Amino acid sequence: xxxxxxxxxxxxxxxxxxxxxxxxxxxxxxxxxxxxxxxxxxxxxxxxxxxxxxxxxxxxxxxxxxxxxxxxxxxxxxxxxxxxxxxxxxxxxxxxxxxxxxxxxxxxxxxxxxxxxxxxxxxxxxxxxxxxxxxxxxxxxxxxxxxxxxxxxxxxxxxxxxxxxxxxxxxxxxxxxxxxxxxxxxxxxxxxxxxxxxxxxxxxxxx
Numbered sequence: 001x002x003x004x005x006x007x008x009x010x011x012x013x014x015x016x017x018x019x020x021x022x023x024x025x026x027x028x029x030x031x032x033x034x035x036x037x038x039x040x041x042x043x044x045x046x047x048x049x050x051x052x053x054x055x056x057x058x059x060x061x062x063x064x065x066x067x068x069x070x071x072x073x074x075x076x077x078x079x080x081x082x083x084x085x086x087x088x089x090x091x092x093x094x095x096x097x098x099x100x101x102x103x104x105x106x107x108x109x110x111x112x113x114x115x116x117x118x119x120x121x122x123x124x125x126x127x128x129x130x131x132x133x134x135x136x137x138x139x140x141x142x143x144x145x146x147x148x149x150x151x152x153x154x155x156x157x158x159x160x161x162x163x164x165x166x167x168x169x170x171x172x173x174x175x176x177x178x179x180x181x182x183x184x185x186x187x188x189x190x191x192x193x194x195x196x197x198x199x200x201x202x203x204x205x206x207x
Contacts, residue, residue, distance in 0.1 A: 004063075005030040005167055005199050006051065006082075011060035011070075013043075013050055020046040023060070028167070030065075033193050033200045044203045048169050052084045053077045065166070081166035085173065089152045093145030097136055097155055100144050101127030104159035127162065134158045134188050150181035154188070161192060167199045168192070174204065 006028035013021040020043045028034045036044050050057050051064075053074040062070040069077055092100050102123055131137045134154040139147060144155055153173060160168055173189065174182045192198045 002029045002031060004028065005065050006201065007061075007063040008047070008051065009061040009063075011047070011050060011062060012058045013046055013055070014058055021050065021057075028199060028201050030199055031193070031197065033189070033202065036201065036203045045171055048084055048171055048201075048203065052082060052169060078163070081164075082169070083160050083163060083165045083167075084169035084171065085153075085156050085160055086171050089149070089156045091144050091152055091156055091159070093143070095144060096142060097131055097140045097144055097147075098124065098127050100155060101131065101159055101162050104162050123162075130158045130161050131155075133161070133191070135184060148178065148181075150177035150185070153177060154181075154185060157185070157188070157192075161196070161198075165198060167201065169201045169203075171203045173202065 004027040006026075008024055008026045011021055011024045012019070024043075024047060026036075036047070038044055049055055050070075051062055053069065053072050053076070057070050060070070061068060064077065064080055064082055067080070069080070072080075092103060095103065102120075105123055128137065128140060131140050134157055136147075136151060136154055136158065139151065144152060147155065153176075157170075157173070170189070174185060177185065189200060189202070193200050
């Protein structure tokens with residue numbers, strides 16, 4: 001039987017008098033692609049933020065791979081192997097694609113600059129390999145701010161893959177993307193799940 005890698009049990013989160021999440025429970029199976037759907041404003045992004053440690057929950061429990069993480073900070077949870085992407089891309093728009101990939105490793109929580117320097121060649125090779133994986137190899141030397149929004153989403157996805165997560169949480173990965181790019185992105189998400197063994201949890205409106 002497949003084990004749960006994320007277990008959310010009766011989690012509640014409020015902002016002032018606004019109840020964003022009330023007694024939310026869910027499980028994500030290791031190796032799965034799990035979707036979270038619901039109307040705008042129902043608390044999906046708040047739940048993601050709680051899971052990855054962006055803000056403390058008011059009550060309940062969140063476990064990752066059998067370990068309670070609701071008291072941990074973002075960096076601690078990232079070191080355990082869980083990352084997320086955002087509705088709006090978070091890339092370095094003045095840098096080229098390869099530099100974005102490399103800096104995503106050097107700025108990873110817990111990374112050491114000396115370790116990054118000693119592995120620079122290896123890291124560049126991995127960066128180029130993953131840019132090819134997401135279909136951006138031909139754009140590797142372009143300034144990322146000159147990419148289309150859909151290409152920037154692919155770059156952000158590749159940057160997350162650089163850190164070899166066990167679990168990747170994606171917040172509306174196809175939002176704002178040209179329809180011609182959506183199928184390509186979905187295909188690469190599936191490949192990351194099947195070929196790289198990454199568990200995916202996805203908030204998505206584009207069904």
